Amino acid sequence: MSTAASRRRTPRDLRPSTVIATIALLAASAVVLLPIAIIVLTAFKPVAEVNAYPPSLLPDTWTLDNLKTVTSELPFMRLVGNSFVFAGGVTVCALVFDSLAAYALARIDFAGRRLLLVAIIATLMIPFQATLIPLYQLVADLGWVNTYAGLIAPRAADAFGIFFLRQFFLALPRDIDAAARMDGAGEFRIFRSIVLPNAVPALLTLGLFTFVNNWNDLLWPLVFTTDADMGTITSGLTLLTGPSGIVPHGVMMAGSLIAILPLVIAFLFIQRRFIENIATTGLK
Amino acid sequence: MTRTRILLSAGGAALALAATACGGGGDTGGPVELTFWHGYTEADGDVLEGIVDDFNESQDDVTITTEVKTWASIDDSLLTALSAGEGPDIVAMPAERLPVYADKGAFAELDDFYADESSNTADLVEGAASMVEVEGTKYGVPTGFVPLAVYYNTALFEAAGVTEFPQTWDEWVATAERLTVDEDGDGTPEQYGAVLPDHATVANGLWPSLFYGNGGNIVEDGKAVIDSPENAATLEYWRTAIVDGQISPTGVDGIGADELFSAGKAAMTVGGPWMASIAEENGIGYEIAAIPAGPEAQAASAIGVSMGITVDAGDEAQAAAEEFFAHFLNDENAAAWSLGSGWPPLRTDVPTEAVSANPVVVSLTEMSDLGRPLLPGVVNSVDVLAAVDELTQRAMAGEDVDALLAEAQAEIQAALDE
């Protein structure tokens, strides 16, 4: 893509403003990527270099010791697997439930829908820490402690997703379903065979947000799973904290690398689509 | 999928859920199953597992399953789990955290257990036992009690030609000055003689130790006594040494202190037995010494860990858990636990020979008389320690000591009055 772009580019494009913009963006990208670089590179540094002064970005000697420590101290395959089940399960459920609800809020004119929307958004305004204990008691009453169902169900629909998809559905042109309506199609058929296919970019975008947020969630899996085998990789990282609270930097960075790698790879794979997609979601 | 099918499957899920909710429980007979949460993750964890396994094999009535967590995550998940009846039967936690749980009714009272001779609690180290007591009632048994001590880097001591470990504050500061190196003369030493954290974790024990050394205290008989001339003198003394003498970096917490020591950037640190394994992991030769004597006393605040029986345990489970506690504290295990964990024995009647195999234990046991329990029986230790943290940090940052002490006094008294 960049080669095609450079071929297209003519000297006329190298205006001072473009040069300044490029420099500004390069600087911003450097600041933004520095912590990622430090995670990746520190993960491969021996302990002595991790704590050395003056510090350096690149390791002098590359070592796998930190990764080995992580893999021996954590059942990391199991934790990563749990993360996939948790974040994936939540994403699938939330996409289905959120899109159904968003459809009704955007395209069916019923009494009280504005109020309902405001009520749904208001649920975002109470901190999760406040409802954590009542929520846990409820899940325990359902007999779902230490089960995937208990981990996933409370996240199976969320206000942000409903709001996000509602905005998208509102922006879809009205005439796309006019013909189907003329033919007497019911709402559900219009939803399934006309609105949803047009909403693929928005669904992918929301899917990514939902997956990322749940993969990265710390407090819920940490508090919810009393059985270490049910934890996620994000909550599992806390187990790398030593006695007296010391966090060995090298080991923690190696653990962090394992935790973020699946997400970064997944994002790099879909990023072209994703950035194009979000432009078409008409989110505003 | 049609809408009706969605509704049907939602109904199905609700039914399945009702079935799961009703399905559990109801088995009788067989051994009593107990769960035990603790945060012993190192060599000490293996020894504890051994003691538990041994207990499980020694009889057929009780089976204990352990769940290893970090100390911090026990605090995060215990309340939630207990509030829903899903908590452990036995839980170990930092000793200063026990009173608040006990006060709120999370732990079973153990006075009857203590009264029973077969509980092996008669010869418990007094300070350790005081940390499981709230308003005269015992709510747990100690699993660890160790005075803070100085861990020093022998290579750095040798390089500086220091042969004797200091015995008094003045000697301690002088030694630390000799070990502080600022080669490039930029005003920031590359090597510090000591690292004395001014807040969080170990600092919560270091500063009380220094206060005791000059005859001061924080809380006495349920009253705040931090605003005293003795404590003011202590803060001034150490501010001069740390800030003006640069023997230690400022603004470090306990964790940062451990890191500086393990990176060889500080010759002395104050800590607990875990420092021994951290030093070994980082290839640092070390010795252990008692915190030097202050003008009035030689004393060290002790770090404690306690375990209790939660409200989630029924009568039967409580009896079973008490049986385990007695097993944990019996002659054989009292010595084995000390040897394996590197913490001094919890019973005063464990003979020195029984633990002589572990030099760390020997050194720490020698100074166990100096150990004083940290805020025993204080329910709101969170706010008290926060007030002390604020005091020491601001004092080291150069603020007026008298005003700070008055403020801390008021905050601590308010926390005690709650």
Add this chain to the structure above:
Amino acid sequence: MQHPPARRYRPPAPLGGRRRAQDGSMRRSAKAFGFLAPALIVLGLFVIWPMFSALRLSFTDASGFGEPEWVGLENYAEVFTDPDLLKAVTNTALYTVLFTPTAVLAALGLALLLNSPHLPFRGFFRTALFVPFVVSFAVAAFAWSYLIDPHVGLLNYWLRGMGIQLGNVLQDPQLAMPAVAFVAVWKLFGFYFVIFLAGLQDIPASLYEAARMDGAGPLSRLRHVTLPLLSNTMAFVLVFAMIAALQAFDQIYVMTGGGPYGSTQTLVMEIYESGFRKLELGFASALSYVLLIATLLLSLVQFAFFGRKEKDLA
């Protein structure tokens, strides 16, 4: 002018007489609730029910064990007389002021830069700027803490080379709050950035052409075309950024634990400490409700403000 008018969907208007309209509205409500049911069941059960439980707890002395006792408005009275609370409110306000404009302006600025078609490496920049969003707050907090560590931190070392003494940032009561707010900016701005990008690409080129014809320069186009047409996006981003700011917790918990001496103790940190450390669930719940109401009011103000602007434009 409501933009873009053609694309705004208006649900079909009821047809026929009054009677039929009523029937129709009943039917539509029934249909709508068919669609809404699964999400409402989940939200009702797992979000709203716990919210009401917390509300009930806020009138009790609950600790999580045993039977809580009803204490009326005592917790609320305590909330408003607690000296720590004033500090937590001030801290939260400071954090919000540090975080929200920085994150939103950085996101907007970068989105404007990247919206220019002349720019090289657009694909790379867009990807790079969004990457932090996929990193968890906990990991971000570890990485940044390590980078600015006074003894072994690389960033600290580099800045010292340039003559800037960063010092012990996380232990400095003046700098700790900017630092934790900065980590949140780093982590979240990419999210706002893509939303702005989407909003910008939705502005038809014809409007810029028209403005250019009228002789408007780049700044004037920005002021009179871009920003007014972004006001909906802006309201959306601001409200979500503000909610994120008011609920700041994760990176603070990891980086400073609320210190040094309470200078990064935000409301949610206070809620967490009251509930999970002091086991005062009733008080923590009352505090949460105060936060909920404050958030709600602030959101309404923002929507009203930006919503009005859009109407002026029309």
